[in-house]
Amino acid sequence: MRLSHQILTTLTLAGLLALSACAQLKALPNLPATHPEAVANGPVSCAECHEDQQSGTMKPFKAFNHTRVFVQNHRFYAASDDALCASCHKFSFCADCHTNKGAMKPATLNGDRPDRMMPHRGDYLTLHKIEGKLDPASCYRCHGRTNNERCVACHR
């Protein structure tokens, strides 16, 4: 009898907490599902139009300007703000490079877009023998556990 009373009290408290949390969640705004204006191709600077702080990520818009440094280090942003990325980019944009099994190297898929910073342009087959020894972690970030066919053809 005493145990069931304790369980009932605990459940009631948990229920009240859950209701309170739900009520507070309703006060938190969503990021827009998609950017309300069409965004042109080419490098984008959020700060061209936005001056204030992005409400969803709570970071200034200028933090997301697509500078060369941003593109090279976009993993820091994708790891915490992918919902903001998704307001402009379809996920297939990411899948051009990030996939467990690729059909061709991204630079070939996007050969007509030399302005995109695609990895492995030119004769990377030769280059990777140097770059891979110099900085293997940079290979691992994408190819780490994917066992890509082109890798295992030689590395076995």
Next chain:
Amino acid sequence: MKKVFSRVLPALFLAALPAAAHAGGSFDSTTILRIEQDSRNGYESKRFVPLTQFLGADFDKLGDGNLSLHLHGWLRANLVDGSSRIGNDDDKLDGNLTYGYLQYRFNNANARVRAGRFFVTEGIVNEQVDGVSARTDLPYGFGISTFGGATVHTATPPGQPNDGKGDGIFGGRFSYRKGGLLEAGLSGIYESSAPARGTLPTGVLSGNFGSHRLVGGDFWISPLSMVQLSGRASYNTETSKLAEQSYLMQVTPGKDLLLSATFDQYNDRDYFFSSILFSDMLKKDGQQSRAAGASATYSTAKYGDVSADYKHYSRDAGKGDRFGGDWRGTFQDKSLRTGLGYHYLRTTPDFAILPSASGSFHEIRCYALHDTKGYFASVDLIDYVFKEPVQGKDYAWEALAALGYHLTADLSLSGDLSYGKNPQYDNEVKGLLRLTYNTTNSGKGATK
């Protein structure tokens, strides 16, 4: 299995199409026909004619308007018998479902639930999962995300009985944000025990491979409006050592000037531990990789941006320095985009491809792209000049030209032709035809 899969994927897309009739959505499709011939002394000449179809679809506003379906994958058919470039792959058909998931997006708190095949990028977590994920913002700046399901298995390397992955996986991230000042996250990943691997090849260290289990943290801090500091670190609970730490600092002392500095450190054994492929490449225990770099970029509205960068690499095996600069220009309302770059990588001899060669090389690249409403055309020249010849050649260059026509606003047809000379080939000629259909999201934003 592949044959079954190659029929399931298009069936999945076709089954989903009726839903699109009642929902806002977007599609992207890229069809690429490549024609390549591989002729090398001492080898049988081979012709490669693969036809590859990439398909993506996003069906928004299903059900009550908050439900959406997202699909992306590719299929490849080798149109000439035995034209697969990869070893013993005799199948004419190959394919992959990159992602395919249902998402329910709640009306508040950036809360969402996903089910299906998807990628998870949360803190130190970067995984492809067949399962379920959920995330939401919480009051007072907190946030939480979690996921769980089956591991997406990949190809089995030759000589191994499996791909080295466990069958189940779960993880998540807990974060805190204070507006405009900081974000900090704790994240972790736990994969079920890695399967037993095959006999170790000669020269491979034992004890360097095991289960994929990491915990870590990430942060973003902006103590002053002109300064941003980002970082992440992961700890391998199987080896009980730090696997990775990476930091990025960005300073904008003026509107047009961006200064940056990076530092990355990896304990190779602990970072590569769950990769059946990379763990085999480890030559000794306790090996570390470090890279520290800096860059300065000056941007002008009229002439584009110019940047200079430097990076120092340090490994037990040797050291290297890379330095150079780039210029990127955008003109005529971004329809004309150009670039010019030069970099020199100077390394100790340890990184040379061959003992007689050098690991040092110059990289020169220039490109131009003109994209109008009617046509688009680009040229891209890239040249690597080796300090010492590699297999008798001290260069590897490639010139690529692309020409395309916008048949409609969403549909375009283009062709690429490239020619090059490098240590692998005396002459390398490649061509492809590309048909692209790409629509914007229903709520606008960008195309791909």
